[in-house]
Amino acid sequence: MVEELGDMHGATSVDTPMRADAFDRSDEEKMEIISQHFREIMETLGLDLNDDSLNGTPRRVAKMFVKEIFGGLNPESKPAISLFENKFGYRQMLVEKGIQVQSFCEHHFLPIYGKCHIAYIANGKVIGLSKLNRIVEHFARRPQVQERLTVQIAAELKRVLKTEDVAVYMDAKHMCVEMRGIKHTQCSTVTTEYGGRFLNENVRAEFLKTIKD
Numbered sequence: 001m002v003e004e005l006g007d008m009h010g011a012t013s014v015d016t017p018m019r020a021d022a023f024d025r026s027d028e029e030k031m032e033i034i035s036q037h038f039r040e041i042m043e044t045l046g047l048d049l050n051d052d053s054l055n056g057t058p059r060r061v062a063k064m065f066v067k068e069i070f071g072g073l074n075p076e077s078k079p080a081i082s083l084f085e086n087k088f089g090y091r092q093m094l095v096e097k098g099i100q101v102q103s104f105c106e107h108h109f110l111p112i113y114g115k116c117h118i119a120y121i122a123n124g125k126v127i128g129l130s131k132l133n134r135i136v137e138h139f140a141r142r143p144q145v146q147e148r149l150t151v152q153i154a155a156e157l158k159r160v161l162k163t164e165d166v167a168v169y170m171d172a173k174h175m176c177v178e179m180r181g182i183k184h185t186q187c188s189t190v191t192t193e194y195g196g197r198f199l200n201e202n203v204r205a206e207f208l209k210t211i212k213d
Contacts, residue, residue, distance in 0.1 A: 014151055016073065016142055023074065027066050034062035069104060072141030079134040081160045083125035093165075093203070095119040095210050096132045105176045106143035114172025114188060116153065117211040121197055123163035135160075146172055146191050154193035164196030167207050 025033075039058040042049060049055055071077050096118045103112040116136050120127075139152045154168040170191050178185045197203045 014148060014155075016144075016148070016152075018073070030066050031059070031062040034065055035059045038062060068141075069102075070142055072138045077141075078138050079131060081127060081131050081135075083127055083160070086122045086124055086126050090122060090126070093119045093121050093167075093207060093210075094126070095207065096129060097211050099133050099136045101136060101140050101149075101170060101172055103140040103142070103144045103146075103149060103172075105174055106145060108176040108180065109143065110175035110179060112140075112144065112146060112149075112172050112174050114170065116150075117167075117169040118153070118157065119167040119198070119207045119210075120157060120161055120163065121165035123161065123165065125161065127161060132157075146170060146174075146189055150191040150193050154195065158195060165198060166193075166195045167198040167204070168193045169208070169211060 035058040038061050039049060042054065042057065047054055049058075097115075099116040099118065101112065101114045101116050104110065105112055118132050118136070135156050136153055139149055139156065150168050150170050153170075154166050157166045157168070158164055171188050173188045177183075177187065194204060198207060
C-alpha cells in the first residue's frame with residue numbers, strides 16, 4: 001500500500017508531514033547524523049570511501065540536505081514579505097511568468113524541475129516582484145509532491161496578499177518518472193490552483209493566454 005502510494009505520487013496532507021521535534025537538533029547535529037548514515041549507505045553499495053573523490057561526499061550531501069535543497073523545511077527560512085500601497089491604482093492582474101522550480105520528490109528523493117507562473121489581483125496592496133520568486137523557492141526547498149507544492153504556494157500568496165484573487169500554474173518534470181519506473185523523458189506534469197476572480201472562466205482564460213504567449 002505504501003509502495004503504491006509512492007508510485008502513484010499521491011500525497012497524504014496539504015501540510016508537509018513534520019514531526020513535533022523536527023527542530024530540536026541544530027543544523028550541525030543534523031549534518032553530523034546524516035553524514036554518518038550516508039557514509040553507511042555508500043559503504044553498503046560497495047563504494048570505497050578511502051578514495052579522495054568519495055571521502056568527503058557524506059559531509060557534502062549532509063550539508064546540501066540541511067543548508068540548501070531542504071532548507072525550506074525550517075519555518076525560519078520563510079521569506080519576510082513587505083507589502084506596499086497600490087498608489088498607482090493598478091487594478092488588473094499581475095503575472096509573474098517562468099519562475100524556476102527546483103524541488104525533490106518525497107517518494108524517491110529525486111529532482112522535480114520546471115516552471116511556475118503566478119498571478120494576483122491587488123487588494124489595495126502590492127508585493128515586491130522578487131518575493132513571488134522567493135515564496136516559490138521556499139516551499140520547493142523540501143521533499144514535495146507537486147500538487148501539494150502548488151496548493152502551498154497559492155495559500156501563502158493568499159495569506160500575505162490578503163486576497164483570494166490568486167492563480168498558480170506549475171509545469172514540471174519528475175526525475176522519478178524519467179530515471180526509474182516507466183522511464184519516460186518527454187512528459188511533464190501540470191498542476192493549477194485558482195482562487196477568487198480566477199475561478200471566473202474569462203479571467204482564468206486571460207491568465208492562461210498570458211503565460212502561453
